[in-house]
Amino acid sequence: MENKLKSSVLLRMTIVGLLTLLLLIPAAYVESLISERESRRDSAVTEVSDKWGKAQHLVGPVLTVPVEKVSIDEKGKRYVFTDQLHLLPDDVTIEAVVRPEIRYRGIYNTVVYGSTLDIKATFLADLNQEVATDARPKFEEAFVTMGIRDLKGVKQLSRFRWNQAELEFEPGVKTGGVVDAGISAKIPLSTGRNTYSFSVKLDLNGTSELLFVPVGKETRVSMSAPWGTPSFVGSFLPEERSVEKDHFTARWKVLSLNRNFPQRWLNNAHSVDGSAFGVKLMVPIDEYQKTTRAAKYAIMFIALSFLSFFLVEVLGNVQLHPVHYSLVGFALLLFYLFLLSLSEYISFDRSYAIAAVAVLGLVVGYAKAILKNILVALRLGALIAVLDGFMYVILQMQDYALLFGSFGLFVILAAVMYLTRRINWFAIGKTPQTS
Numbered sequence: 001m002e003n004k005l006k007s008s009v010l011l012r013m014t015i016v017g018l019l020t021l022l023l024l025i026p027a028a029y030v031e032s033l034i035s036e037r038e039s040r041r042d043s044a045v046t047e048v049s050d051k052w053g054k055a056q057h058l059v060g061p062v063l064t065v066p067v068e069k070v071s072i073d074e075k076g077k078r079y080v081f082t083d084q085l086h087l088l089p090d091d092v093t094i095e096a097v098v099r100p101e102i103r104y105r106g107i108y109n110t111v112v113y114g115s116t117l118d119i120k121a122t123f124l125a126d127l128n129q130e131v132a133t134d135a136r137p138k139f140e141e142a143f144v145t146m147g148i149r150d151l152k153g154v155k156q157l158s159r160f161r162w163n164q165a166e167l168e169f170e171p172g173v174k175t176g177g178v179v180d181a182g183i184s185a186k187i188p189l190s191t192g193r194n195t196y197s198f199s200v201k202l203d204l205n206g207t208s209e210l211l212f213v214p215v216g217k218e219t220r221v222s223m224s225a226p227w228g229t230p231s232f233v234g235s236f237l238p239e240e241r242s243v244e245k246d247h248f249t250a251r252w253k254v255l256s257l258n259r260n261f262p263q264r265w266l267n268n269a270h271s272v273d274g275s276a277f278g279v280k281l282m283v284p285i286d287e288y289q290k291t292t293r294a295a296k297y298a299i300m301f302i303a304l305s306f307l308s309f310f311l312v313e314v315l316g317n318v319q320l321h322p323v324h325y326s327l328v329g330f331a332l333l334l335f336y337l338f339l340l341s342l343s344e345y346i347s348f349d350r351s352y353a354i355a356a357v358a359v360l361g362l363v364v365g366y367a368k369a370i371l372k373n374i375l376v377a378l379r380l381g382a383l384i385a386v387l388d389g390f391m392y393v394i395l396q397m398q399d400y401a402l403l404f405g406s407f408g409l410f411v412i413l414a415a416v417m418y419l420t421r422r423i424n425w426f427a428i429g430k431t432p433q434t435s
Contacts, residue, residue, distance in 0.1 A: 015322050019306070019325050019329060020302055020303050020306055023299075023302055024299060026330070026333050027295065027298040027299060030298070030336045030337060030340075031295045031296070033337075034291050034292050034295060034340055045110040048103050051152075052103065052112050052152075052205055053112070053150050053153025053204070053206045053207060054149065054150040054153070054206065055150075055208055055210075056150060056210050058146070058148060058204075058210075058211070058213065059146070059148075059178065059179050059182070059272060060146040060147050060178075060182070061119070061121050061144050061145065061146055061198050061215075062086055062087070062088060062144065062147075062178050062215060063143075063144050063196070064085065064086050064087070064142065064145060064175060065139065065142045065189070066082050066085075066138040066142070067082065067085045067136070067138070067266075068081075068082050068136045068137075068138055069136075083267055085137070085264065086178055087123060087264050088215045088216065088217075088263045089122055089123050089198070089215060089216045090218070091218045091219075091220075092119070092121045092214070092216030092219045093119075093120045093121070093220050093221075094117060094118070094212060094219075096210065096221065096222065096223040097116045098114075098210060098281075099113060099115065099226070100113045100225055100227045100281050101113070110208070111207070111208050111283060112205065112206070112207050112208075113206055113207070113210065113225070113281060114205050115203070115205070116202075116203055117201070117203075117204060119146075119198075119200050120197075120199045121197070121199075121216065122195065122196070122198070123197075123198070124195055125196075139189040139190065141186070142187055142189045143184050143185060143187060144162070144184065144187050145173055145175075146184070147181065147182040148181060148182045148204070149181060150206070151171060151182070154202070154204060155203040155204065157169060157183070157200070160185070160198065160200035162188070162196065162197070162198060163196060165188060167187065169183040169184065169185045169200075170184060170185060210279055211234055211277060211278035212252075212276065212278050213275055214236070214254035214256075214258070214259055214275055217255065217256040217263060218253065218254075218255055218256070219252070219253070219254045220252065220253050221251070221252040221277075222249070222251045223249070223250050224248070224249040224250075225279075226246055227246070227247070227248060227281055228245045228246045228247065228248065230248045230279045230281060230282065231279065231281075231282045232250065232278075234275075235275045236275075237252075237277075238252050239252060239253050250279065252277060254275075258275075259275040260274065260275065290343075290395050291343060293395055294339060294352075294391060295336050297394070298332075298336060301387055302329050302332050304387055305384055308383050309324075309325065309328065309367075309380065312371065312376055327366065331359055331363050331366070332359065334362075335358075338351070338354070338355035338359070352392055356385075360381055360385055360388065363380070363381065364384075365377075367380050390408050
């Protein structure tokens with residue numbers, strides 16, 4: 001068996017291929033470990049957001065007028081019931097100044113923000129014409145509602161203005177027809193056609209995301225923040241935006257025709273959450289995302305390294321045992337554990353450099369010992385260093401990673417084909433015949 005292993009290139013190639021596939025098992029374990037650490041990070045983020053304020057969705061203002069109706073059944077019995085008529089404003093203007101910051105929980109961090117929101121709205125409505133002729137609007141019970149997803153994030157709320165009156169919000173919503181959580185207040189209404197103006201300033205904390213629901217016939221939102229990596233999310237993209245290295249501004253304009261609910265309805269006839277839009281404050285590929293992406297390239301990295309050692313066997317007329325390949329493979333997998341553990345404490349770039357140098361030194365030293373040739377060991381080390389650099393460049397790319405990776409693999413394959421173009425694979429391992 002030993003002689004057959006030494007003499008058969010095909011057998012050695014098959015064994016190396018099987019070892020590569022077997023190393024997928026510990027590689028999968030590394031990926032599961034990364035997912036576990038990421039899950040712990042997410043739990044820490046949730047704990048911070050529970051205390052600071054979760055991702056915020058703002059709805060409103062919405063004017064609600066109870067409407068009393070009378071119904072008479074077949075027996076002539078009279079029933080009185082009340083509907084909730086929800087009226088949306090004709091125009092809404094929101095100016096948002098967001099102040100992001102990084103908060104830590106143990107070794108983990110998350111993006112939270114404080115924000116100052118200046119909200120103005122105008123209602124134009126003839127309330128007598130908004131209801132059916134057999135119904136009576138109860139103006140004395142009318143109220144206005146602002147939907148706020150997490151009330152723990154409310155840090156300061158000024159008295160709001162309703163026309164010339166200054167009024168105060170109360171916590172909670174009086175009806176579930178529009179929002180599930182928020183603040184509300186009774187407001188004075190009068191009969192006939194009137195214009196009602198609304199304005200309020202709100203200091204609101206949240207985590208990662210700030211969204212708005214376009215409740216106006218025309219909703220205009222402007223936002224600015226000292227943050228260089230915003231992700232514009234939701235149903236509408238900004239009409240104007242400017243994103244710089246450490247700052248962004250954005251402006252939205254949404255019409256009532258752009259969304260899927262009307263300006264007025266009764267009770268729970270419509271839901272408004274599906275039309276929200278806004279910003280998510282992104283950390284551009286965090287350490288767990290990068291490490292996960294790196295681990296997904298493990299099979300390629302190991303296969304190319306094994307190919308390098310195999311070519312040394314073929315071109316250098318030396319024999320390596322499967323144990324040699326196994327130890328090199330485990331050393332390469334150790335790179336990902338180093339990368340994961342170090343990146344939780346220092347920057348990903350520094351972690352990558354330290355892990356790559358440590359594993360590269362281990363492999364080069366081992367290659368020198370088994371090959372008895374420092375020059376060949378250094379060449380193998382240079383090739384692995386090139387692979388490390390290639391993978392690092394791919395990890396830094398978000399939009400062009402697939403294109404660059406495909407092109408890089410094409411170049412590597414072309415190089416292997418060029419180096420092995422004159423090898424007589426049938427002649428390798430055969431003893432020359434003597435006449």
